[in-house]
Amino acid sequence: MDGMLSAARALDRITRVVGKTAGWLILPLIAVIMFDVVTRKIDVTRLYFAEWTATSGISVSTVMQDMQWHLHAFLLMLTFGIGYLANTHVRVDIFREMMSRRSQAKLELFLLIVFAMPFLIAMVAYSWELFTVSWLQNEGSESMTGMGARYIVKSSMFIGFVIMTCAAVATILRLIVDLYGSTRQQQEALDELQIFSSAADELEAARLASERALIEEKRKARH
Amino acid sequence: MTEFLSAIYDHLFVYIGAYMFLALGLMLFTGIPVAIALGGISVISALIAINMDFLGASIFYQIVNRIFGGDGASGAIQNPILVAIPCFVFMGTMLEKSRVAEDLLQILTVLLRRVPGGLALSVTVMGTIMAATTGIIGASVVMMTLLALAPMLARGYSPTLATGTIAASATLGILIPPSIMLVLMANLLAVSVGNLFIGALLPGLVLSGLYFAYILTVATLRPSMAPPLGEHEIDLEPYQRSNLFLFLGITAAGWIVAFFASASHLADAVNWYLIAFLVMFGASALVGRREGNTLLGGILKGFFPPLFLIVLVLGSIFAGWATPTEAAGVGAFGSILLAWVNRTLTWETMTSVVNRTGLTTAMIFFIFVGATAFSTVFRNVYGEDLIIELIEHLQLSPWALLFVLMFAIFLLGFFFDFLEITLIILPVFAPIIRGMAPTFAAHLGMDPPTSIIETQALEAQVIYWFAILVAVNLQTSFLTPPFGFALFYLKGSAPSSVKMTEIYRGIIPFVILQLIGLAIVLEFPSLALWLPEVVFGR
Numbered sequence: 001m002d003g004m005l006s007a008a009r010a011l012d013r014i015t016r017v018v019g020k021t022a023g024w025l026i027l028p029l030i031a032v033i034m035f036d037v038v039t040r041k042i043d044v045t046r047l048y049f050a051e052w053t054a055t056s057g058i059s060v061s062t063v064m065q066d067m068q069w070h071l072h073a074f075l076l077m078l079t080f081g082i083g084y085l086a087n088t089h090v091r092v093d094i095f096r097e098m099m100s101r102r103s104q105a106k107l108e109l110f111l112l113i114v115f116a117m118p119f120l121i122a123m124v125a126y127s128w129e130l131f132t133v134s135w136l137q138n139e140g141s142e143s144m145t146g147m148g149a150r151y152i153v154k155s156s157m158f159i160g161f162v163i164m165t166c167a168a169v170a171t172i173l174r175l176i177v178d179l180y181g182s183t184r185q186q187q188e189a190l191d192e193l194q195i196f197s198s199a200a201d202e203l204e205a206a207r208l209a210s211e212r213a214l215i216e217e218k219r220k221a222r223h
Numbered sequence: 224m225t226e227f228l229s230a231i232y233d234h235l236f237v238y239i240g241a242y243m244f245l246a247l248g249l250m251l252f253t254g255i256p257v258a259i260a261l262g263g264i265s266v267i268s269a270l271i272a273i274n275m276d277f278l279g280a281s282i283f284y285q286i287v288n289r290i291f292g293g294d295g296a297s298g299a300i301q302n303p304i305l306v307a308i309p310c311f312v313f314m315g316t317m318l319e320k321s322r323v324a325e326d327l328l329q330i331l332t333v334l335l336r337r338v339p340g341g342l343a344l345s346v347t348v349m350g351t352i353m354a355a356t357t358g359i360i361g362a363s364v365v366m367m368t369l370l371a372l373a374p375m376l377a378r379g380y381s382p383t384l385a386t387g388t389i390a391a392s393a394t395l396g397i398l399i400p401p402s403i404m405l406v407l408m409a410n411l412l413a414v415s416v417g418n419l420f421i422g423a424l425l426p427g428l429v430l431s432g433l434y435f436a437y438i439l440t441v442a443t444l445r446p447s448m449a450p451p452l453g454e455h456e457i458d459l460e461p462y463q464r465s466n467l468f469l470f471l472g473i474t475a476a477g478w479i480v481a482f483f484a485s486a487s488h489l490a491d492a493v494n495w496y497l498i499a500f501l502v503m504f505g506a507s508a509l510v511g512r513r514e515g516n517t518l519l520g521g522i523l524k525g526f527f528p529p530l531f532l533i534v535l536v537l538g539s540i541f542a543g544w545a546t547p548t549e550a551a552g553v554g555a556f557g558s559i560l561l562a563w564v565n566r567t568l569t570w571e572t573m574t575s576v577v578n579r580t581g582l583t584t585a586m587i588f589f590i591f592v593g594a595t596a597f598s599t600v601f602r603n604v605y606g607e608d609l610i611i612e613l614i615e616h617l618q619l620s621p622w623a624l625l626f627v628l629m630f631a632i633f634l635l636g637f638f639f640d641f642l643e644i645t646l647i648i649l650p651v652f653a654p655i656i657r658g659m660a661p662t663f664a665a666h667l668g669m670d671p672p673t674s675i676i677e678t679q680a681l682e683a684q685v686i687y688w689f690a691i692l693v694a695v696n697l698q699t700s701f702l703t704p705p706f707g708f709a710l711f712y713l714k715g716s717a718p719s720s721v722k723m724t725e726i727y728r729g730i731i732p733f734v735i736l737q738l739i740g741l742a743i744v745l746e747f748p749s750l751a752l753w754l755p756e757v758v759f760g761r
Binding site: 043118 | 252254255256257260264266269287291302365368372376453545548552553559583585590592596642643716720
């Protein structure tokens with residue numbers, strides 16, 4: 001059981017590091033869009049780059065536009081796992097809220113094994129195929145002047161689904177420990193699990209904040 | 224026994240698509256993440272279908288290929304349109320966390336201090352301007368509650384009016400552009416995002432105008448529900464004349480230079496009027512920062528910059544200078560600049576905005592991926608034919624069918640966020656709507672189509688109209704008691720002295736206004752279709 005917990009911790013760590021790092025890709029994405037927009041709207045740079053395309057065969061603007069969805073690909077695929085661990089994925093919570101925490105755990109464990117794992121395994125296997133096919137063909141861009149090496153962006157799907165699988169396996173391990181471990185182990189597993197209606201916690205924090213604000217505002221209004 | 228099995232086999236062969244939907248309905252209510260339910264059901268159904276020799280194993284390859292996109296397919300990855308989504312999310316989150324939204328509300332309160340119901344009106348105006356913020360219902364409602372509820376309650380506003388205003392204004396974000404939902408809809412229905420944005424603008428403004436009129440009437444007739452602010456509450460320091468002249472001077476100089484430059488031989492070098500606008504934008508923020516906390520300073524640094532940012536984003540789409548994706552990127556960049564001018568661009572703000580953007584992007588696109596898997600399998604087991612057969616079997620007139628669809632969406636809105644509804648339900652409804660297009664030609668003021676090109680143009684118009692109807696409808700659904708889930712988030716984040724019954728009573732007038740708005744868009748499609756026609760031509 002302790003082994004399972006430390007394995008879960010390792011998987012959790014990988015998922016979070018990858019997810020947090022991928023989140024920062026939004027900044028280069030914004031920079032690339034800004035660069036593309038600005039250089040295309042100003043005559044001097046536009047003409048300069050057009051000349052450059054004529055001599056080198058690479059269109060800066062097309063590369064920048066390819067770059068946008070390449071960055072977006074990694075941003076969206078690599079954050080799935082951390083999204084699951086942090087419980088930000090949309091759930092329909094109506095009936096789940098009424099269940100005890102233990103039955104929530106059992107249900108989640110069952111559904112992860114029966115639904116999530118087949119899905120993730122299929123996606124990992126076939127996105128690997130998508131990647132290798134592209135790699136073996138040395139696939140490039142559709143447009144002559146775009147970004148080559150299409151297999152790089154195709155790897156984002158494989159990596160993303162692997163990371164999401166890490167998150168799912170980490171949660172499965174923790175749920176098993178939470179359900180069947182010793183009291184101490186259960187507590188540890190529970191501390192590390194965020195999947196139980198944490199939206200409620202966030203709302204509770206928001207409610208406390210508005211209670212405080214109300215008192216503060218009332219005090220201000222009286223003066 | 225074998226007969227029995229073969230009967231089951233035959234039954235499944237025809238109805239597997241229907242069972243997919245049934246299973247989905249059941250699975251969603253277990254509370255597993257929606258994306259996992261979608262993905263799990265599609266893979267298991269695909270395995271069953273493969274076992275029946277209905278499908279080949281290539282279905283899985285087809286799924287990943289469609290998630291990747293390319294070849295004109297509306298995939299998640301190779302799709303320049305969807306890049307706008309993380310950018311808009313970033314922009315909204317940045318405006319919220321850098322307290323630009325808060326400052327906007329504050330200055331609006333000051334500006335509207337003499338108007339009856341000024342506080343509630345400022346919430347409505349802020350909801351209209353800040354519609355971009357996050358666009359996720361729960362987050363918007365919680366943010367608005369935190370910002371606006373306590374000030375209203377403390378000044379003696381009735382909890383019913385206060386909560387109604389907040390819920391209605393916070394949900395405007397799904398309709399008023401730039402809205403994430405409209406980006407997703409345009410992508411799924413294969414129409415132009417820019418066109419849909421422009422189409423949604425007037426209906427959105429009509430709705431917020433209705434709210435505005437209602438609040439003004441209530442506050443005038445029953446001042447006890449919305450007492451005026453005391454004079455002592457807002458003490459304004461006198462502003463410095465020099466700063467006002469500085470701002471006006473820079474702005475005027477910018478426009479005059481732009482006017483002469485665009486008449487000169489430099490006309491084509493850059494868009495001079497855009498430069499003049501940016502100069503005005505920058506001058507407003509910087510002079511406002513110099514001016515400080517006076518009325519003038521508040522307007523220059525709290526009111527104009529977010530307004531100009533939204534105008535810049537929407538204006539550059541409408542004027543055709545930028546694609547929605549580019550406009551979103553520019554908007555995101557602008558939000559960073561606003562935070563910097565506002566002196567709130569710290570490392571912690573940036574980290575929390577980036578993390579939040581990552582999580583929200585993951586949330587939107589994981590459902591997108593799950594829904595793509597689902598719809599790929601659904602289409603391959605001929606599920607779409609089942610739906611079309613069902614519709615034909617019902618033998619409804621197109622108008623009746625439209626009402627049935629709208630009612631179904633309204634009911635679904637009680638339980639699901641717009642993400643699930645747009646991504647799962649709309650692709651199913653889209654072919655039905657396209658099929659109904661010729662019937663609605665007269666209602667939209669168009670001639671019956673005679674050629675394929677005309678049919679396509681008509682279908683596009685019907686889809687714009689339908690998308691906006693769905694947006695207003697969903698917003699209404701999110702507000703309707705007892706299930707409306709904006710109300711649930713409002714109750715959750717409001718001080719416990721606010722009772723659920725007060726929230727219900729407060730929202731009812733707004734639901735009625737929503738229904739009026741819906742009826743207006745239904746009866747006068749030109750409200751949604753006229754502006755795009757003016758801007759883009761037909």
